[in-house]
Amino acid sequence: xxxxxxxxxxxxxxxxxxxxxxxxxxxxxxGLKLLGSPATARKGNQLAATGMLIGIIVTLFDQQIVxxxxxxxxxxxxxxxxxxxxxxxxxxxxxxxxxVFNGFGGGASALVAWGExxxxxxxxxxxxxxxxTTGLSIFIGxxxxxxxxxxxxxxxxxxxxxxxTFPGLNFINIASMIGVVALIxxxxx
Numbered sequence: 610x611x612x613x614x615x616x617x618x619x620x621x622x623x624x625x626x627x628x629x630x631x632x633x634x635x636x637x638x639x640g641l642k643l644l645g646s647p648a649t650a651r652k653g654n655q656l657a658a659t660g661m662l663i664g665i666i667v668t669l670f671d672q673q674i675v676x677x678x679x680x681x682x683x684x685x686x687x688x689x690x691x692x693x694x695x696x697x698x699x700x701x702x703x704x705x706x707x708x709v710f711n712g713f714g715g716g717a718s719a720l721v722a723w724g725e726x727x728x729x730x731x732x733x734x735x736x737x738x739x740x741x742t743t744g745l746s747i748f749i750g751x752x753x754x755x756x757x758x759x760x761x762x763x764x765x766x767x768x769x770x771x772x773x774t775f776p777g778l779n780f781i782n783i784a785s786m787i788g789v790v791a792l793i794x795x796x797x798x
Contacts, residue, residue, distance in 0.1 A: 623668065629667040635661025708761040715753025722746035744793035 637660040643653025669680070698706050722743045731734050735743075762768035 626667050629663060633660040633663040633667070635770070636663065674767045705761050705764045708764060712757030712761070713753045715750045715757060717750070718787060719747045719750030720756065722750060741793060747787050 622715060636656050640653045640655075640660060641659030643649040643656060645653075669677070696707060726743050726747070727739075738751075763770050
């Protein structure tokens with residue numbers, strides 16, 4: 610889209626895009642804060658949606674985008690799914706739907722990070738900060754995916770709501786976390 614803009618605007622476009630992303634992020638943060646109370650939840654939802662709209666629009670001005678076909682396809686498919694679910698899912702089932710959507714968002718984040726990592730035949734070419742960020746994105750996205758589906762199962766009654774504990778659970782959790790950090794470290798250095 611930047612090919613249609615004057616040169617003097619294109620010069621400052623990357624900085625402007627970053628500033629607008631920051632503004633959209635502020636909308637998200639304020640929107641999330643307002644979601645904490647039923648009295649302000651509607652306004653919070655509107656602010657977060659506005660932040661998302663700003664983020665989408667400014668992304669379309671990014672100079673790295675060479676083709677809009679996949680963006681349009683994604684928007685159309687996502688809108689269709691959203692409209693169908695909004696009409697079919699009962700309000701009492703919204704927590705389960707939110708859990709599923711949250712899980713898909715986490716899974717998408719992990720897949721995008723994995724895709725970024727796979728761009729490099731040799732991860733050593735990537736900067737250490739990029740590898741750490743990518744590793745954490747894969748980890749957190751995967752954790753969000755599995756955790757959200759556990760939440761869905763508990764809300765639906767497929768999984769018991771009771772805590773699952775057994776001797777050595779803390780050791781396994783700590784060892785798993787150390788393993789994740791170690792693997793990120795191995796990829797980083």
